[in-house]
Amino acid sequence: MNYKRITLLAGHYGSGKTNIAVNMALDLKKQQPNTAIADLDIVNPYYRTLDSRKELEEAGVRLIVSPYANTNLDIPALPQEMYAIVHDRTLHSVVDVGGDDRGALALGRLTPLLREENDYDLFMVINRYRPLTRDVQSILEVKQEIEEAGRLPFTGIINNSNLGAETTAQCVLDSMDFAYGVSEAAGLPLVMTTVEERLYDGLKGKIDHLFKMKLQARPVDWIR
Amino acid sequence: MAEKVLMKGNEAIAEAAIQAGCRHYFGYPITPQTEIAAYMAKRMPKIGGTFLQAESEIAAINMVYGVSSAGKRVMTSSSSPGISLKSEGLSYLAGSDLPALVVNAQRGGPGLGGIQPSQSDYFQATRGGGHGDYHMIVLAPSSVQEMADLTIRGFELADEYRMTAMILADGTIGQMMEPVSFDFKFKEVPEKPWATTGTKNARKHNVVNSLYLNPEQLEKTNIERYQRYEIIKEKEAMAEEYLTEDADIIVAAFGIAARVSKNAVNAARAEGIKVGLIRPITLWPFPEKVFAKAADHAKKIISVELSMGQMIEDVRLATACRVPVELCSRVGGMIPSPDQVYNAIVEAARKGGE
Numbered sequence: 001m002n003y004k005r006i007t008l009l010a011g012h013y014g015s016g017k018t019n020i021a022v023n024m025a026l027d028l029k030k031q032q033p034n035t036a037i038a039d040l041d042i043v044n045p046y047y048r049t050l051d052s053r054k055e056l057e058e059a060g061v062r063l064i065v066s067p068y069a070n071t072n073l074d075i076p077a078l079p080q081e082m083y084a085i086v087h088d089r090t091l092h093s094v095v096d097v098g099g100d101d102r103g104a105l106a107l108g109r110l111t112p113l114l115r116e117e118n119d120y121d122l123f124m125v126i127n128r129y130r131p132l133t134r135d136v137q138s139i140l141e142v143k144q145e146i147e148e149a150g151r152l153p154f155t156g157i158i159n160n161s162n163l164g165a166e167t168t169a170q171c172v173l174d175s176m177d178f179a180y181g182v183s184e185a186a187g188l189p190l191v192m193t194t195v196e197e198r199l200y201d202g203l204k205g206k207i208d209h210l211f212k213m214k215l216q217a218r219p220v221d222w223i224r
Numbered sequence: 225m226a227e228k229v230l231m232k233g234n235e236a237i238a239e240a241a242i243q244a245g246c247r248h249y250f251g252y253p254i255t256p257q258t259e260i261a262a263y264m265a266k267r268m269p270k271i272g273g274t275f276l277q278a279e280s281e282i283a284a285i286n287m288v289y290g291v292s293s294a295g296k297r298v299m300t301s302s303s304s305p306g307i308s309l310k311s312e313g314l315s316y317l318a319g320s321d322l323p324a325l326v327v328n329a330q331r332g333g334p335g336l337g338g339i340q341p342s343q344s345d346y347f348q349a350t351r352g353g354g355h356g357d358y359h360m361i362v363l364a365p366s367s368v369q370e371m372a373d374l375t376i377r378g379f380e381l382a383d384e385y386r387m388t389a390m391i392l393a394d395g396t397i398g399q400m401m402e403p404v405s406f407d408f409k410f411k412e413v414p415e416k417p418w419a420t421t422g423t424k425n426a427r428k429h430n431v432v433n434s435l436y437l438n439p440e441q442l443e444k445t446n447i448e449r450y451q452r453y454e455i456i457k458e459k460e461a462m463a464e465e466y467l468t469e470d471a472d473i474i475v476a477a478f479g480i481a482a483r484v485s486k487n488a489v490n491a492a493r494a495e496g497i498k499v500g501l502i503r504p505i506t507l508w509p510f511p512e513k514v515f516a517k518a519a520d521h522a523k524k525i526i527s528v529e530l531s532m533g534q535m536i537e538d539v540r541l542a543t544a545c546r547v548p549v550e551l552c553s554r555v556g557g558m559i560p561s562p563d564q565v566y567n568a569i570v571e572a573a574r575k576g577g578e
């Protein structure tokens with residue numbers, strides 16, 4: 001993956017942005033020594049990049065995250081250091097934007113600086129197994145809402161179609177027509193298809209731009 | 225079979241409600257159940273339904289009262305502090321024998337507490353919550369699939385018995401994502417000859433009310449309502465039994481605590497400990513017979529809860545204190561780990577169930 005200086009991830013609520021952001025930041029860190037991950041999620045107080053703090057810090061990825069993430073303070077707080085993303089041009093970053101248009105509102109204040117420097121990608125994460133975004137038309141609606149709220153156009157699509165623990169290689173293969181359909185209708189490249197590590201070997205060579213993900217450890221992962 | 229979709233528990237409730245024919249949702253946002261309102265806000269306008277964000281929880285529950293009086297399937301959802309606010313309305317619904325579906329995605333309390341999961345509204349839910357003699361049917365899902373299944377069952381039970389069905393979930397099941405299948409066979413919605421749908425000058429007008437000017441009449445209504453509750457207790461109690469047949473030790477747990485406990489039971493079974501799990505699916509009516517039967521052979525019961533010990537009282541009542549019952553719990557938004565439950569089982573086994 002060739003990363004721009006800033007890689008922003010947005011999309012429908014629950015499409016898998018945070019998991020991808022963590023994996024991308026770890027991948028980016030291998031190419032860029034000065035790497036950060038920024039959590040701009042103002043929608044969901046649960047399931048944050050902070051859940052992966054240990055792994056990110058051990059890898060030397062800087063965390064830019066609200067001090068109130070994962071606490072009982074349920075307010076849409078942004079991290080104080082968020083302007084480092086745009087102002088410190090020696091810093092590469094992956095930015096986890098909150099879900100839907102409401103989440104993308106937080107992006108708006110960075111937009112003028114992002115446009116001015118013009119060294120960013122804004123990727124839309126899609127999952128065809130999510131109930132409200134199962135067809136191209138619904139995705140295009142969400143896309144337009146997010147672009148209007150964040151005042152920034154998308155530059156690519158990431159296909160993260162999965163059924164959680166029940167995802168099979170076939171589930172991913174079955175999603176490719178949908179992903180290319182979205183790509184064509186939106187006029188944007190399909191830059192990546194993301195899969196859990198357990199599915200990677202079986203799909204390698206069958207799907208272009210396949211990205212191997214280690215799923216984030218979460219406090220309730222032992223609940224089966 | 226319908227293709228599965230990946231959903232949050234809260235979204236599964238909302239979709240199931242729509243599929244059950246609910247076209248009216250009234251609510252007020254509160255973490256950790258706001259996804260229900262968000263889902264309804266997106267979907268209802270597209271299918272000719274009504275989503276309304278009320279000015280408060282109290283307003284929302286009274287809107288539920290209005291739509292239910294008109295004979296339509298209706299719901300509201302909230303989390304612990306919001307349910308307290310709705311309690312007056314819950315009592316009025318009961319006093320007027322109106323069907324409704326109410327969701328409580330519990331969070332840590334009391335007071336504002338926190339936004340992390342809890343099961344400490346068990347007393348409030350199973351004893352009614354508001355004032356007066358009444359019950360709600362209380363359903364306790366332990367997976368995202370069950371959030372959908374029990375929502376549909378809740379609407380059916382509410383209509384059949386003309387009372388409120390409550391989905392007593394928690395922040396974790398509301399937020400976690402799992403695959404769900406919406407492959408349901410729906411029962412027909414029963415006739416509601418009592419509904420206030422307009423007389424069209426063709427019948428006597430219907431009255432939906434909880435005020436009785438005559439105390440004899442109020443007493444009679446209360447007694448009749450409790451006769452109906454007896455039928456529900458007889459017919460509708462549900463529980464899952466897991467490896468209980470030969471069990472010396474029984475773990476009692478519902479909802480998210482049951483998911484944790486099942487892991488611990490499996491781990492203890494692998495060590496040769498005879499332990500099983502009873503998971504109440506209805507909390508009211510409480511599955512008393514299942515516990516009474518287990519008490520015939522069990523030497524100890526461990527109640528695993530996200531509270532300071534609430535269901536434990538029903539376990540003791542159901543077993544008439546024939547078997548010692550002890551508590552294994554975390555509170556304040558914390559969840560017991562499988563290790564904590566496993567250690568409690570091992571300790572009970574070591575003491576020989578004494």
